[in-house]
Amino acid sequence: MGVLPGHVATIAELKPGVLSVHEGNNVNKYFVSSGFAFIHANSYADIIAVEAVPVDQIDSAAVQKGLADFSQKLNTATTDLEKAEAQIGIDVHSALNAAITG
Amino acid sequence: MASNAAVPFWRAAGMTYITYSNICANLVRNCLKEPHKSEVISREKVHFAFSVWKEGKPLKPVTRSDSPQE
Numbered sequence: 763m764g765v766l767p768g769h770v771a772t773i774a775e776l777k778p779g780v781l782s783v784h785e786g787n788n789v790n791k792y793f794v795s796s797g798f799a800f801i802h803a804n805s806y807a808d809i810i811a812v813e814a815v816p817v818d819q820i821d822s823a824a825v826q827k828g829l830a831d832f833s834q835k836l837n838t839a840t841t842d843l844e845k846a847e848a849q850i851g852i853d854v855h856s857a858l859n860a861a862i863t864g
Numbered sequence: 865m866a867s868n869a870a871v872p873f874w875r876a877a878g879m880t881y882i883t884y885s886n887i888c889a890n891l892v893r894n895c896l897k898e899p900h901k902s903e904v905i906s907r908e909k910v911h912f913a914f915s916v917w918k919e920g921k922p923l924k925p926v927t928r929s930d931s932p933q934e
Contacts, residue, residue, distance in 0.1 A: 778888050795885070795888040795892040796888040796889070812889035813888075813889040813892045813893060813904075815892065815900070819896050819897055819900045820895055820896060820897070821895055821896055821897040821901075824894065824896075825895050828891065828894070842877040843879065845877065846873055846874045846876075849873055849874075850874060850884065850888065850891075851891060854891045854892065855895070858892070858895055
């Protein structure tokens with residue numbers, strides 16, 4: 763999803779992933795843990811997230827380990843809640859992985 | 865009538881959005897490089913006390929904390 767001036771006013775839910783901010787020729791990439799993007803009619807946009815980190819602060823080894831751990835947890839999960847937590851772990855770590863390798 | 869528009873898997877499992885969002889944030893915090901990780905790891909910590917009320921009076925307060933007791 764791309765937002766330029768004049769975008770229609772929107773509230774969008776964000777999945778864990780990369781947010782790129784373009785200022786002139788400068789691009790800053792942030793990894794957003796989850797949250798919302800509010801685009802206002804006057805072309806201001808607000809991003810609300812619990813955690814947003816520059817992509818270069820992400821530790822690749824921790825991501826790989828997390829991905830392996832949660833894939834393992836999904837196999838051993840019994841209750842719906844455990845399965846959901848394992849699935850969230852897999853989703854977030856896959857998105858982190860895509861962010862550092864993308 | 866079929867159920868409303870597909871619910872996310874975490875809501876189907878009984879989790880609220882705020883729980884989901886906090887779990888995602890914790891996972892991201894744990895995947896940071898040092899020194900950033902040590903700076904942010906304390907954001908997850910909570911410390912609070914609450915009392916159950918019975919017949920208009922509070923009972924003994926209960927303290928929940930992630931930080932070691934001082």
